[in-house]
Every structure is written in structure tokens, then in C-alpha cells.
Amino acid sequence: MKSRILIAIIFAVSIGFPACQKDDLGVKGPSSLDVKIEAINKSYNLPVSDGTKSVAITNASVAWDSVQLVVSQIKFEAALKSLVTHRDSIEIEYKWTGPTVANLLNSKVVLGNFMLQPGYYDEIELKVYGNKKDAGNKPVFYMAGHYTSTQNSKIPIVVHVYNDIQFKTEKDSVTVTEESVDITSYIQLYLDKLMVDIDPVMLDNAKLTDGVIVISDDSNRQIYYTMVYNLIKNHYCYYKSKHKGK
Numbered sequence: 001m002k003s004r005i006l007i008a009i010i011f012a013v014s015i016g017f018p019a020c021q022k023d024d025l026g027v028k029g030p031s032s033l034d035v036k037i038e039a040i041n042k043s044y045n046l047p048v049s050d051g052t053k054s055v056a057i058t059n060a061s062v063a064w065d066s067v068q069l070v071v072s073q074i075k076f077e078a079a080l081k082s083l084v085t086h087r088d089s090i091e092i093e094y095k096w097t098g099p100t101v102a103n104l105l106n107s108k109v110v111l112g113n114f115m116l117q118p119g120y121y122d123e124i125e126l127k128v129y130g131n132k133k134d135a136g137n138k139p140v141f142y143m144a145g146h147y148t149s150t151q152n153s154k155i156p157i158v159v160h161v162y163n164d165i166q167f168k169t170e171k172d173s174v175t176v177t178e179e180s181v182d183i184t185s186y187i188q189l190y191l192d193k194l195m196v197d198i199d200p201v202m203l204d205n206a207k208l209t210d211g212v213i214v215i216s217d218d219s220n221r222q223i224y225y226t227m228v229y230n231l232i233k234n235h236y237c238y239y240k241s242k243h244k245g246k
Contacts, residue, residue, distance in 0.1 A: 031115070031116045031181045031182070031183055031241075032113060032114065032115055032116070032181075032182055032183065033076070033112070033113070033114040033115075033116050033183045033184070033185060034110045034111075034112060034113055034182070034183070034184045034185070035074055035096075035110070035111045035112040035126065035184070035185050035187065036107070036109065036110055036111065036184060036185070036186050036187065037069065037071070037102060037104055037109075037111065037128065037187045037189060038104065038107060038186055038187065038188050038189065039064070039067040039104035039105050039189050039191055040188045040189065040190045040191065041190050041191050041192040042063065042064045042065075042067070042105065042145075042191055043061065043062065043063035043064070044061065044062060044191070044192040044195075045057050045058065045059070045060065045061045046058060046060040046061060046062065046195065046198070046199075046200040046203070047195075047198065047199055047200060048192045048193065048195045048196050048198070049196070050193075050196045050197070058150055058200050059148075059150060059152070060147070060148060060149055060150045060200035060203065060204070061147075061148045062145060062146075062147050062148075062157065062195065062203075063145050063146055063148075064105075064143050064144070064145035064191055065144055065145045065146075066103075066105070066142070066143065066144040066145070067103070067104040067105050067142070067143050067189075067191065068101055068102065068103055068104065068139075068141070068142045068143075069101075069102050069104055069128075069130055069140070069141050069142075069165070070098075070099055070100075070101055070102075070130045070131070070134055070135045070138070070139075070140045070141075071098050071099060071100055071101075071102050071111055071128060071129075071130060072097070072098055072099045072129045072130055072131040072134045073095060073096065073097050073098065073128075073129040073131075074095070074096045074111055074112045074126065074127070074128055074129070075093065075094070075095050075096075075125075075126070075127040075129070076092070076093070076094040076095075076096075076112075076114050076124075076125075076126055077091070077092065077093050077123075077124070077125045077126075077127070078091075078092050078121040078122065078123060078124040078125070079091055079092070079121070079122045079123050080092045080117070080119045080120070080121055080122075081119060081120040081121075081122055089122070092121075094114045096111065096112035096113070096114070098111075098134070099131070099134035099135075104189060110184075116183065120173065121173060121174045122172070122173045123170075123172070123173075124170065124171040124172070124173070124174060125168055125169070125170055125171075126168060126169045126171075126185060126187065126237065127166065127167075127168040128165075128166065128167055128168065128187065129164075129165070129166050130164065130165040130166070131164050132162055132163060132164055135162070139160040139161055139162050140161050140162060140163065140164065140165050141159070141160075141161035141165055141231065142158070142159065142160060142161070143158065143159040143191075144156075144157070144158045144159075145157055145158075147203050147213055149200070149203070149204050150200055150201075150204055151204075155208070155211070155212070155213055156211065156212040156213065157203075157212065157213040157215070158212060158213070158214055158215065159215045159216070159224075159227060160214070160215070160216040160217075161216075161217075161224075161228060161231070162216075162217065163217070163228070165228075165231065165232060166232060167231065167232050167233065167234065167235055168234055168235075169185075169187055169234060169235050169236065169237040170234060171237065171239075174239065181241050181242065182241065182242050183239055183240070183241045184239065184240050184241070185237055185238075185239055186237060186238050186239070186240070187235055187236075187237045188235060188236045188237065188238075189231075189235055190235075190236070193230055194227050194230045194231055195226075195227065195230070196226075196230055197226050197230075198223055198226055198227070202220075202222065202223055203223070206220045206223065207219055207220055215227065
């Protein structure tokens with residue numbers, strides 16, 4: 001009979017995985033898992049396709065210079081199964097608690113540090129939480145850059161999200177056998193995908209605040225809610241590993 005046990009380990013610190021595939025890291029022993037959140041495609045043309053249909057690309061474009069996220073908590077959940085039988089399983093839940101303000105354009109920023117015991121990790125989920133109570137009077141998610149219109153006018157653009165944010169990644173399986181290794185999970189936030197279903201005409205006609213396109217709950221709300229909807233969808237992740245000390 002399958003045993004189901006919940007283990008929760010909370011890491012509290014003062015500072016501040018939708019691809020499903022099987023990875024066999026071929027390593028032995030206790031391993032550590034770090035998490036990085038990367039902002040990908042910081043400049044692109046509009047409109048952006050969701051991959052299900054083609055769109056006629058225009059000369060309108062967006063380029064982002066700053067992308068920040070208040071990371072309140074990262075939760076790792078998986079079913080840890082026996083390396084021998086792959087049957088009996090233990091439900092594992094690890095939590096890293098911040099908060100910290102993460103610069104998503106800085107590839108060196110590492111969040112969380114989880115110890116992984118030897119085993120077959122199945123049904124992996126990595127959840128990221130950004131809570132407004134941790135942001136104070138600042139946005140939980142913030143982007144700034146410029147929009148180049150269809151008439152070739154360059155206009156500053158900012159995005160302010162003050163609400164709670166949660167998104168996750170999913171992965172099928174990772175095997176850890178018996179030698180210490182450092183594993184890094186790269187969560188990739190594709191910035192162009194945040195503007196799926198946003199026509200450049202919407203930005204051409206956007207309300208300006210002191211000459212800036214402000215996208216928030218109070219300004220250009222149709223664009224805002226579309227971007228937030230895309231932000232809280234599942235995101236892509238991949239893993240890299242190396243032996244400790246190398």
C-alpha cells in the first residue's frame with residue numbers, strides 16, 4: 001500500500017519548475033537545489049502570438065530596461081519515490097521564505113536553497129509567491145522601459161502590479177542517486193508572452209500620465225488585466241547540475 005507522508009521544512013532568511021520531461025542527473029547523495037527566475041526576451045515586436053495562431057507583426061515594439069519582483073516565498077513540492085521500486089512515495093514540501101526584491105534581469109540572483117535527499121522526484125511543482133504585504137507601498141511586480149509606436153514614436157512605459165502574485169512551474173521527474181551535486185532550477189519568465197492578446201493599437205491609444213504609458217489597476221486597465229493574467233500562468237523551467245566543488 002502506498003505510503004503518503006507530508007514533510008514540510010521551512011527555511012526562513014532575512015534577505016531577501018510548463019515543460020514536463022524526465023531528467024536523470026546521474027548523481028549520488030544529498031544534493032542542493034537553488035532557484036533562479038530569469039526575464040527572457042526583454043525586447044520584441046508587437047503583436048505577440050500565443051503559439052496557436054499566426055499574427056501579422058508590425059513595426060511597433062517594446063523594450064524593457066527594468067524588471068523586478070518581490071519574492072515572498074518559494075515552495076518546492078514533489079513525490080519522493082524509492083530508487084529501487086519507484087512505488088512507495090513520500091510527499092515532500094520545502095519552503096523558502098523571504099521577502100526579497102529580485103532583479104529579474106540579473107542572471108546572478110539566486111533564490112532559495114533546498115536540500116534534496118537521494119531518490120526519484122516525481123510530479124515536481126515549484127511555486128513562487130509575491131505578497132503585497134511584503135512590498136509595502138511599492139509594487140509587487142514592476143517593469144519599466146519604452147514603447148515604440150506604429151508611427152515610430154518612442155514613449156516611456158511602466159507596469160505596476162500591487163496585488164498578490166502567484167505562479168508555478170511543473171516537471172515530470174528528476175532522479176538523484178548518491179554523490180553531492182549542485183542543481184539549479186531556472187524559471188523563465190518570457191516578457192513577450194506577457195503581452196499576448198495586446199494589439200499595438202491599444203498602446204497607441206493608451207492614456208498617458210505625464211507623458212508615460214502607466215499600466216496599472218488605475219490606468220489602462222484592459223492592458224493591465226491582460227498582462228496580469230499572462231503573468232500568473234505556468235512558466236517554463238529547466239535544470240542544470242554540477243558536482244559540488246567544481
